[in-house]
Amino acid sequence: MNSTPMEDPLTLYGQSFSSRLLLGTARYDSPSVLVDGISAADPAMLTVSLRRQISGPKESGQSFWNLLRETQRAILPNTAGCLSAGEAVTTACMARELFQTNFIKLEVIGDELSLQPDPFGLVEAARELVRRGFQVLPYCTEDWVLCRRLMDAGCEVLMPWAAPIGTGQGPRNPRALRELRERAPQTPLIVDAGIGLPSQACQVMEWGFDGVLLNTAVSRALDPVRMASAFAEAVKGGRSAFLAGPMIVQEIAVPSTPEIGRPFGSGTSRLETQVPGSMPM
Amino acid sequence: MSLIVNGQTHPLPEPRTLAALLRLLSPAAPFVVARNEEVIPQGTYEECPIFAGDKIEIVRPAAGGLR
Numbered sequence: 001m002n003s004t005p006m007e008d009p010l011t012l013y014g015q016s017f018s019s020r021l022l023l024g025t026a027r028y029d030s031p032s033v034l035v036d037g038i039s040a041a042d043p044a045m046l047t048v049s050l051r052r053q054i055s056g057p058k059e060s061g062q063s064f065w066n067l068l069r070e071t072q073r074a075i076l077p078n079t080a081g082c083l084s085a086g087e088a089v090t091t092a093c094m095a096r097e098l099f100q101t102n103f104i105k106l107e108v109i110g111d112e113l114s115l116q117p118d119p120f121g122l123v124e125a126a127r128e129l130v131r132r133g134f135q136v137l138p139y140c141t142e143d144w145v146l147c148r149r150l151m152d153a154g155c156e157v158l159m160p161w162a163a164p165i166g167t168g169q170g171p172r173n174p175r176a177l178r179e180l181r182e183r184a185p186q187t188p189l190i191v192d193a194g195i196g197l198p199s200q201a202c203q204v205m206e207w208g209f210d211g212v213l214l215n216t217a218v219s220r221a222l223d224p225v226r227m228a229s230a231f232a233e234a235v236k237g238g239r240s241a242f243l244a245g246p247m248i249v250q251e252i253a254v255p256s257t258p259e260i261g262r263p264f265g266s267g268t269s270r271l272e273t274q275v276p277g278s279m280p281m
Numbered sequence: 282m283s284l285i286v287n288g289q290t291h292p293l294p295e296p297r298t299l300a301a302l303l304r305l306l307s308p309a310a311p312f313v314v315a316r317n318e319e320v321i322p323q324g325t326y327e328e329c330p331i332f333a334g335d336k337i338e339i340v341r342p343a344a345g346g347l348r
Contacts, residue, residue, distance in 0.1 A: 026344040034344075049345025052287040052338065053308040065311055065342050078345050086318065093320040094340055098313040 008243070010044055010211050012157050012188055013103070013135040015074075017044035020205070021235045022076065022190065023228070024215025031067055033224050038071050041218065041228035044211070045076040047105055050095055076137065078105040083118075085125035092129055104129060105159070106138040115165045119146045123153055130154030139192050142176040144183060151187060158184070159192035159213065162204065166216045168196025171204060181208045198227075198234030205238025206246065284335040291337075299329035302337065312341050
């Protein structure tokens with residue numbers, strides 16, 4: 001491990017990560033593309049799932065396991081596909097036994113068409129998993145009441161969607177996402193699902209979100225490795241812009257070039273005043 | 282006298298323990314097992330009895346992002 005202190009780490013349940021990008025491991029054309037994509041994205045965590053053992057080549061599960069270990073990335077198991085709180089809790093327990101981590105990305109799907117989270121099952125499962133010592137990262141909507149209930153249940157991190165899973169539409173409800181950011185200023189918020197472009201990832205980071213979780217936007221790009229790199233840069237850029245403090249949007253034009261001393265000017269006018277907050281140069 | 286393994290009917294093994302079932306199925310490692318929605322810790326398979334009608338899930342790591 002690098003002993004130098006991280007600059008601006010992402011901290012989740014007391015664990016610090018140097019990257020603010022989390023990457024899913026599904027839908028890549030080949031294991032080598034996945035490995036190269038991971039290198040390019042430099043993600044804090046990799047999301048993985050559990051699936052039934054089926055008869056067939058025994059190498060597939062083992063090779064994926066070996067691939068995960070070789071990346072030396074933190075693993076974030078998910079409960080993808082669970083349709084009830086009970087299924088999600090059991091899946092989480094199996095994931096903990098297998099991956100030896102208390103982290104769990106909690107998914108309880110409430111609608112098969114939109115893959116929208118089930119808010120009721122989500123809160124029920126979160127409460128039980130927290131009771132069992134899990135560190136729960138719930139995939140949720142941007143609904144404030146739901147998010148508050150999840151925090152009340154003991155979730156220290158929330159993962160609101162930008163848009164339905166796999167759509168790549170980008171933030172569907174920017175106003176609600178930004179209100180969530182404002183109302184939960186101390187809670188790490190990771191935008192999860194629906195991001196399709198680096199500009200969208202950059203945008204939510206500029207709004208002050210703490211991280212972005214991606215899968216399809218990278219894995220289904222024509223060049224996933226290049227796209228992984230683009231997302232990594234976008235997330236960093238958005239975070240830097242947030243920390244830098246964006247200017248306040250103005251309703252009317254404000255000249256950036258000083259008016260004083262402008263050649264061909266006709267004396268003092270309303271515009272020949274210094275722009276508030278600017279340094280005379 | 283059977284049980285359900287990953288959604289499929291399977292005859293009960295002899296002896297009727299989870300370890301005996303796993304010897305028959307020889308799933309590729311790594312895997313984890315749940316019996317009737319309770320996770321069975323590795324190392325306790327010999328002591329874990331199984332009964333007719335039990336629902337056994339054997340799962341492995343898989344690629345995943347979201348649903």
